[in-house]
Amino acid sequence: MSIFETLESEVRSYSRGWPVVFDRAQGSWLYSEDGKAYLDFFAGAGALNYGHNNPVLKKALIDYISRDGVTHALDMFTVAKRDFLETLNDVILKPREMDYKVIFPGPGGANAVEAALKLARKVTGKESVINFTNAFHGMTLGALSVTGNSMKRGGAGIPLVHATPMPYDKYFDGAYPDFLYFERLLEDSGSGLNEPAAVIVETVQGEGGINAARLEWLKGLSELCERHDILLILDDVQMGCGRTGPFFSFEEAGIKPDMICLSKSIGGYGLPLAITLVRPDLDVWSPGEHNGTFRGINPAFVTAAEALRTYWRDDELEKSTKAKGERVGRVFTELVDSYPESNLVAKGRGLARGLEFPDGEIAGKVCAQAFERGLLMETSGPDGEVVKLLPALTTTEEEIEQGLSIIKESVGAVLSR
Amino acid sequence: MSIFETLESEVRSYSRGWPVVFDRAQGSWLYSEDGKAYLDFFAGAGALNYGHNNPVLKKALIDYISRDGVTHALDMFTVAKRDFLETLNDVILKPREMDYKVIFPGPGGANAVEAALKLARKVTGKESVINFTNAFHGMTLGALSVTGNSMKRGGAGIPLVHATPMPYDKYFDGAYPDFLYFERLLEDSGSGLNEPAAVIVETVQGEGGINAARLEWLKGLSELCERHDILLILDDVQMGCGRTGPFFSFEEAGIKPDMICLSKSIGGYGLPLAITLVRPDLDVWSPGEHNGTFRGINPAFVTAAEALRTYWRDDELEKSTKAKGERVGRVFTELVDSYPESNLVAKGRGLARGLEFPDGEIAGKVCAQAFERGLLMETSGPDGEVVKLLPALTTTEEEIEQGLSIIKESVGAVLSR
Amino acid sequence: MSIFETLESEVRSYSRGWPVVFDRAQGSWLYSEDGKAYLDFFAGAGALNYGHNNPVLKKALIDYISRDGVTHALDMFTVAKRDFLETLNDVILKPREMDYKVIFPGPGGANAVEAALKLARKVTGKESVINFTNAFHGMTLGALSVTGNSMKRGGAGIPLVHATPMPYDKYFDGAYPDFLYFERLLEDSGSGLNEPAAVIVETVQGEGGINAARLEWLKGLSELCERHDILLILDDVQMGCGRTGPFFSFEEAGIKPDMICLSKSIGGYGLPLAITLVRPDLDVWSPGEHNGTFRGINPAFVTAAEALRTYWRDDELEKSTKAKGERVGRVFTELVDSYPESNLVAKGRGLARGLEFPDGEIAGKVCAQAFERGLLMETSGPDGEVVKLLPALTTTEEEIEQGLSIIKESVGAVLSR
Amino acid sequence: MSIFETLESEVRSYSRGWPVVFDRAQGSWLYSEDGKAYLDFFAGAGALNYGHNNPVLKKALIDYISRDGVTHALDMFTVAKRDFLETLNDVILKPREMDYKVIFPGPGGANAVEAALKLARKVTGKESVINFTNAFHGMTLGALSVTGNSMKRGGAGIPLVHATPMPYDKYFDGAYPDFLYFERLLEDSGSGLNEPAAVIVETVQGEGGINAARLEWLKGLSELCERHDILLILDDVQMGCGRTGPFFSFEEAGIKPDMICLSKSIGGYGLPLAITLVRPDLDVWSPGEHNGTFRGINPAFVTAAEALRTYWRDDELEKSTKAKGERVGRVFTELVDSYPESNLVAKGRGLARGLEFPDGEIAGKVCAQAFERGLLMETSGPDGEVVKLLPALTTTEEEIEQGLSIIKESVGAVLSR
DSSP: OHHHHHHBOTTOOHHHHSOSOEEEEEBTEEEETTSOEEEESSHHHHTOTTOBTOHHHHHHHHHHHHTTBOOBOTTOOBHHHHHHHHHIIIIIIGGGTOOOEEEOOOSSHHHHHHHHHHHHHHHHOOOEEEEETTOOOOSSHHHHHTOOOHHHHHTTSSOOOSEEEEOOTTTTTTOSOTTHHHHHHHHOTTSOOOOEEEEEEOSEETTTTSEEOOHHHHHHHHHHHHHTTOEEEEEOTTTTTTTTSSSSTTGGGTOOOSEEEEOGGGGSSSOOOOEEEEOGGGOOOOTTSSOOTTSOBHHHHHHHHHHHHHHSSSSHHHHHHHHHHHHHHHHHHHHHHHOGGGTOEEEEETTEEEEEOSSHHHHHHHHHHHHHTTEEOEEESTTSOEEEEOOOTTOOHHHHHHHHHHHHHHHHHHHTO | OHHHHHHBOTTOOHHHHSOSOEEEEEBTEEEETTSOEEEESSHHHHTOTTOBTOHHHHHHHHHHHHTTBOOBOTTOOBHHHHHHHHHIIIIIIGGGTOOOEEEOOOSSHHHHHHHHHHHHHHHHOOOEEEEETTOOOOSSHHHHTTOOOHHHHHTTSSOOOSEEEEOOTTTTTTOSOTTHHHHHHHHOTTSOOOOEEEEEEOSEETTTTSEEOOHHHHHHHHHHHHHHTOEEEEEOTTTTTTTTSSSSTTGGGTOOOSEEEEOGGGGSSSOOOOEEEEOGGGOOOOTTSSOOTTSOBHHHHHHHHHHHHHHSSSSHHHHHHHHHHHHHHHHHHHHHHHOGGGTOEEEEETTEEEEEOSSHHHHHHHHHHHHHTTEEOEEESTTSOEEEEOOOTTOOHHHHHHHHHHHHHHHHHHHTO | OHHHHHHBOTTOOHHHHSOSOEEEEEBTEEEETTSOEEEESSHHHHTOTTOBTOHHHHHHHHHHHHTTBOOBOTTOOBHHHHHHHHHIIIIIIGGGTOOOEEEOOOSSHHHHHHHHHHHHHHHHOOOEEEEETTOOOOSSHHHHTTOOOHHHHHTTSSOOOSEEEEOOTTTTTTSSOTTHHHHHHHHOTTSOOOOEEEEEEOSEETTTTSEEOOHHHHHHHHHHHHHHTOEEEEEOTTTTTTTTSSSSTTGGGTOOOSEEEEOGGGGSSSOOOOEEEEOGGGOOOOTTSSOOTTSOBHHHHHHHHHHHHHHSSSSHHHHHHHHHHHHHHHHHHHHHHHOGGGTOEEEEETTEEEEEOSSHHHHHHHHHHHHHTTEEOEEESTTSOEEEEOOOTTOOHHHHHHHHHHHHHHHHHHHTO | OHHHHHHBOTTOOHHHHSOSOEEEEEBTEEEETTSOEEEESSHHHHTOTTOBTOHHHHHHHHHHHHTTBOOBOTTOOBHHHHHHHHHIIIIIIGGGTOOOEEEOOOSSHHHHHHHHHHHHHHHHOOOEEEEETTOOOOSSHHHHTTOOOHHHHHTTSSOOOSEEEEOOTTTTTTSSOTTHHHHHHHHOTTSOOOOEEEEEEOSEETTTTSEEOOHHHHHHHHHHHHHHTOEEEEEOTTTTTTTTSSSSTTGGGTOOOSEEEEOGGGGSSSOOOOEEEEOGGGOOOOTTSSOOTTSOBHHHHHHHHHHHHHHSSSSHHHHHHHHHHHHHHHHHHHHHHHOGGGTOEEEEETTEEEEEOSSHHHHHHHHHHHHHTTEEOEEESTTSOEEEEOOOTTOOHHHHHHHHHHHHHHHHHHHTO
């Protein structure tokens, strides 16, 4: 393992908790080079909703590469991109009566966010953006300025300005009316709040600790934005593509964001791809005003289109995701009840689930125990106090049970000491 | 073509000059869906130095995918990543006596730049960065703030601060000593220049108009940085990986930058990959302080390592690149001489070549003529006044001649009117 | 009046409500050039706590000028400055067991604020400052960035950053516990709030609409700052020098701010003077690091020292100010009760009193009616909805009654229509 | 002297070089409390162009105070303000065919600069401002961001952005054509220079080391601003009011700045007063958009108007200032010639004169020697290497000679050691 230690930067993180060298992967399983199998309940932090090396997508991918389909094409027109756009339109947008234009902003989620923020500022002529406590939107300077984590913000090396945090749903445990503070500041011309171009929000804060906003809170936010003529940017990078059940995590709230950021699982196979959907009247870019080299990775278009065709023509995946999510939720609630003195909290929606421990040290120990037992899970939350589950949506019920058993054992091993 | 027009954002650019739908690609050739072949002298804006769908890399890629090698692995340890790191070390770093640590910052060049800027600011505790006139470093907010193009800067929607532009080499056509203004400002405690954390520079400005800095200018810049304790960030995203001949474009200047940004062709096959190399003592990140989902795309590691093994174990590619580059340069000089009244200028180094026209309109017409004749070329420079050639380094001598013939015809068709 | 209209900038404001040309002044009275007397209940926006051309101070001033005492002395040592410092120490600081150093930052209140903000940032190495909704701290860029009024902020022409507004006392009419949101953000490392160097606060917001914070709120704020190691800057520019009764408006809250800004009435006679008091251990300036031409206006030192000696050797002024303030308060409460359908609100403390109307138009009409009856009053608050009383503390009881009668008539004239 | 040391902040500066306590002043003389007379060649850093306690102004001032003329009147109309405006118009503006509106921005020079910067940004909708190397414009955040001195900038505690320094006249000793770099950056749309709202400039940099720009350089700058539609802000705070001969220091350059900042000697007697003159079409403020307590100090209006009437109805003062300035210049040139090995440089224009020494230590010793001999002078320049002379314009020829003798002795005492 020494080449990693001597050559790779100290910034590496996941490899610290899982100090093995992985070689192969299939479905919900990762295999280390010495042949040990790991059940993966992290799934590329949500980038592998259809599992590792999904065979349907794999076949399409190999076919495309084998026949010398264009690989890299900047933002040129290609057959693969057309197929992706048509499929996105037919399978996702049209059935939901969503009228959006598609920006290809660069290959990662942060790029999708940067494009949205730039466009929102250009459209409105305002600089300020409202973000929420414990938000995570990415690590490039624009995205980082709307991210909450103080350690990550500190890495910027410059003051991160132009963003003001507002309390996310349940920040005060329901003790106060939603948006009381936010709307008061907006309505008071003496409040000192810079007039915001946009609000950026996640429906479930993954990095922030699997904080799931209530649907009525999301609806309220959308209405507030409309009332005050503020653009609503929905960052669905981690929670989109079915993570919470429906394709877009905000569907059940009945809202229509002005801009939507997608990445991670949109590519289907784990290849980098990101898109920003914007209301057509907001698409005021000049040609080339936001560009980049990797805006059209055609192998990712191929697997992206195939994934949409395979999984989103009907509501089977949505239903099974919800069912599996509820199963996990029930087990987590049982764990909460089993250790009343530990003040555990069960969190989440769909297959984005969290179990909150009193502190990050305990949560870390639970993950370490799980790793020893062959299960990959990560912590999240400001102090790493939440064990975070993002299994592939294609994980079988048996695998879910297998993972839950390991979790129960791991929690027991840590809390019963 | 209507799905592109109705669904894709107005920000698309390359597809406007080349309004065909591409399907397949091989080597230096792109094929539209109606079967027409295009000789590609743009090569993914430098992302395809080894040609489209290079067969050696393709084989390694298909093998890896077929055997279910891990595709997406965040920043976990993998066999593919280890192979890449070892190959990078053995083939590139060690032979050049370069001691650097490798950051995987996200999949695009802008991410490599953002990581370098953040780290430079963190290390020095200073916010300000020096960039150069007509620089291009990317479109995320940090990278954009050190980019020169006013149209692209305008897209930010917020004032881009913390960067001060200095004149790039030949900005005054050699009329004044190098760095006269820059060093005077640094030495004068009343100059009002914020003390810079770092200088960021390209050895040849691709987007800026194929401006090739002299080696002694680069050396002088490196010495100035050392004298004033300023970090030198070398953005080799477009000019690295052999574009100008040697693997790193700065090798012949005999300098050792503090940080080096690589992307585009580092992945070999056109798949997104970026790395930032930093002097080991500067690697002061906390774990996870800069992260992201797509920091380890293993298929790209596979093709990246294979490309290094195939092309960089000896100096054949370097030599042939220089030879081909000189051939292009000679033809460009002949064109300059053939149209003395048009004030053309031949520019560039290695296989990064430019032909400057009096204005962007003329240069655009030349590219349009070339496209009609089956050759893909783009313009660059602040007003698009430079026809820019970045052919794959693996383009054959015959293909080079074929392209040059088309260029001569195209120039003739425009200028002789 | 035409020279004003042709030559003076459109930015002028008070002259629009009081379109007469004033010539002389004495005590609480201003006289227009045509000899009409106006009872002044605005008193230079709090700069004339001892009345216009106070005879005791006037005598000292004329004596000093007549004997050619130094007028302008930059920050040199002078007899007049020594006398001021000694008197400030003996009469104000020592009896209150206050250990502070005195900065002479420039002649206006905004300068006192700018000096405090700069020093707080220098001491802590942090950029961010917390201000409060409806705060007013001045119009230079640093002071403006912590000011709430959106019209005034808009005048900056650049985004005003580095400040985050928190709810002032009673912002939610007691529905939220004090500092709930503020402290939650501070304690949550994922909140996205930039760690603040300082909090800047007024005890009664004059421009903001005569919002008087409760003493326990001020005490709570001071304790919160101590808990979180944040510097507390008390802007006592308008409310200091006895406006609310005691010399410092925060005395009764029992707190010891880290920095205190004074201006307006500190000079005694209406001549420009400002000081910033700082805890001795925070006085880390280099010599000349904050300078300016008008840091030592000796005639102002003379009247300042004389005012302290005349009015602050005992508690008579404090007592009479409170008594007069309570009298005004009672009358305002009666007015509130007399017009139950108008939803008036009586506000304030000491002789900083406000009467809030439903909107700025009505409040403006009341002031216009008062002006016609020979009384000068102004509006404040985000929409100008509060009639604001800042009479000289030396106003006699008879004059107070005279003014209150006019106010009653004026309110009646407007509300009974 | 202990009260100063125990109570006054460490930021005090002038008192460190002149450690005596001054009491009285008359004309060009300051008297310490022990009766020693000092010839003042610093004159309040240019705030006392008409000498200390000028008897004509003193009489008008005492008369005004004695008759209870309004002292403090915010921005209300007063008889004294009308007289000032009319006199300014009749004596200064009309005869020079200057059509400007007058802003009263607050009492110090920095306020005049802040108002100009705010208005320039509001009018143009651009944030960026061009300043010059070694500029000094004040210490509040807006003014400081366009100031050059790194120690003073460091006091801000936040990154000072939105300003880019350009080389002042003679920065490269004539080696570069004027404005070569500046205009090149403006014309190059890829330069990375943020499009500037305004340029702010001094005609002679006082704090920067008595750097006198050539008239043709000023004219060239004005033309460049016109060509590129950039507002020209002339900061005449220190060099205006006759310091270089004519009332405005830029008159001989034949330019018409868009905005002019005046303070220091505009009040005549050393009382705080500042005005910003703006082209009428730029006066787009909303009422109260830039306000402040001390915008109308009527005693300063009285002395200001009296000074204009007394000294600017004819060209006597202008002529005598030039003659005295030339006399100082000749003596400085003789000193330069007398110490050829010391590389002295004689600098300046009118009665703003400088003698540059090899370093700040030597210049400081010369001032110390002069102080011992009863002459007050200060150093300026980035390293304090320039002895700076700003005697009152009313200094008699005999006093000038007396001071020059002391200077010669002092230089001799230091350089001959």
